[in-house]
Amino acid sequence: MRFTVTRDVFRLAQVFTISRGSRSEARVLTVRVSDGDVTGWGECVPYARYDETLESVTAQVDGLPEDCDRAALQDLLPAGAARNAVDCALWDLEAKRAGRRAWELAGLDAPGPEITAYTLSLDTPEKMRAQAAANAFRPLLKIKLGTPDDMPRVEAVRAGAPDATIIVDANEGWTPEVYADLAPHLVRLGVALVEQPLPAGEDEALRDMERPLPVCADESCHDRASLPHLRGKYDVVNIKLDKTGGLTEALGLRAAALAEGYKVMVGCMVGSSLAMAPATLVAQGAMVTDLDGPLLLAEDREVPLLFDEAGVHPPAPELWG
Numbered sequence: 249m250r251f252t253v254t255r256d257v258f259r260l261a262q263v264f265t266i267s268r269g270s271r272s273e274a275r276v277l278t279v280r281v282s283d284g285d286v287t288g289w290g291e292c293v294p295y296a297r298y299d300e301t302l303e304s305v306t307a308q309v310d311g312l313p314e315d316c317d318r319a320a321l322q323d324l325l326p327a328g329a330a331r332n333a334v335d336c337a338l339w340d341l342e343a344k345r346a347g348r349r350a351w352e353l354a355g356l357d358a359p360g361p362e363i364t365a366y367t368l369s370l371d372t373p374e375k376m377r378a379q380a381a382a383n384a385f386r387p388l389l390k391i392k393l394g395t396p397d398d399m400p401r402v403e404a405v406r407a408g409a410p411d412a413t414i415i416v417d418a419n420e421g422w423t424p425e426v427y428a429d430l431a432p433h434l435v436r437l438g439v440a441l442v443e444q445p446l447p448a449g450e451d452e453a454l455r456d457m458e459r460p461l462p463v464c465a466d467e468s469c470h471d472r473a474s475l476p477h478l479r480g481k482y483d484v485v486n487i488k489l490d491k492t493g494g495l496t497e498a499l500g501l502r503a504a505a506l507a508e509g510y511k512v513m514v515g516c517m518v519g520s521s522l523a524m525a526p527a528t529l530v531a532q533g534a535m536v537t538d539l540d541g542p543l544l545l546a547e548d549r550e551v552p553l554l555f556d557e558a559g560v561h562p563p564a565p566e567l568w569g
Contacts, residue, residue, distance in 0.1 A: 259546040279333035288341025292333035293517035327493035335494025350569030361558040362537040365390040373404035380408030394421020417443040424453040454481040484511040495526040511535040521553040525563035
């Protein structure tokens with residue numbers, strides 16, 4: 249096996265802001281694995297929140313042995329961006345070698361489209377209302393929040409998109425006091441889900457708080473090893489392949505989470521259609537699908553995912569799997 253890593257940059261359609269900062273482009277790593285005849289590929293987004301950089305993730309991939317396969321990979325690399333890109337590349341390689349789709353190799357039913365959330369960037373209430381109005385035709389909107397002054401933003405988005413289902417993502421930006429104050433108002437405005445209201449290392453307070461709407465673990469949930477720490481605090485887990493370290497663990501986490509009574513959300517970092525493609529398999533039947541990364545881009549892969557009124561469609565074989 250020969251592993252190669254390249255850096256790719258995709259311009260965003262507009263500046264994208266969350267509580268931790270803003271960006272105008274998506275910087276990703278593309279990993280290709282070749283056996284000499286067939287090449288598979290995958291994409292990851294190194295994330296500073298998890299102490300990842302383009303350089304550190306590249307070094308992890310470059311250090312893999314040539315005889316690495318998916319089973320060995322799970323022990324050779326920790327959950328994270330590097331393992332994700334390699335794992336997904338190996339799935340693509342296996343599918344191409346076998347002349348079958350990745351979902352067949354995984355023993356899954358044929359996937360279909362899933363309605364995906366569309367994310368509104370953190371901004372002033374006026375600008376977020378304008379964003380909401382421009383996207384009011386979408387059935388599911390996700391609002392980036394995470395400041396002590398978020399209530400006007402939620403009010404503005406609801407006014408701009410009165411018929412859309414709304415979920416909110418605080419990106420660890422609230423204190424227990426801020427969240428306790430906001431929660432009844434979120435319910436009043438018909439918010440269907442709140443994602444990671446408190447910092448991952450400070451979420452014990454959720455055990456003693458009323459949960460008038462479902463609370464989803466994002467930064468607090470990476471892989472199956474995270475599940476014991478979530479009990480009594482969360483109702484939903486957000487599965488992202490860049491956190492689980494690939495499709496292999498993502499499918500395992502989904503099965504384990506559902507078995508323990510959690511609902512499942514399938515999310516993404518801001519990346520191209522190649523990053524979202526394997527996640528469409530995990531998203532089948534999820535409570536929430538949030539695979540809108542390509543919709544936020546001004547440019548994409550040569551064969552992008554299809555997004556239409558039915559949602560995000562599984563990838564064509566020319567893209568992945």
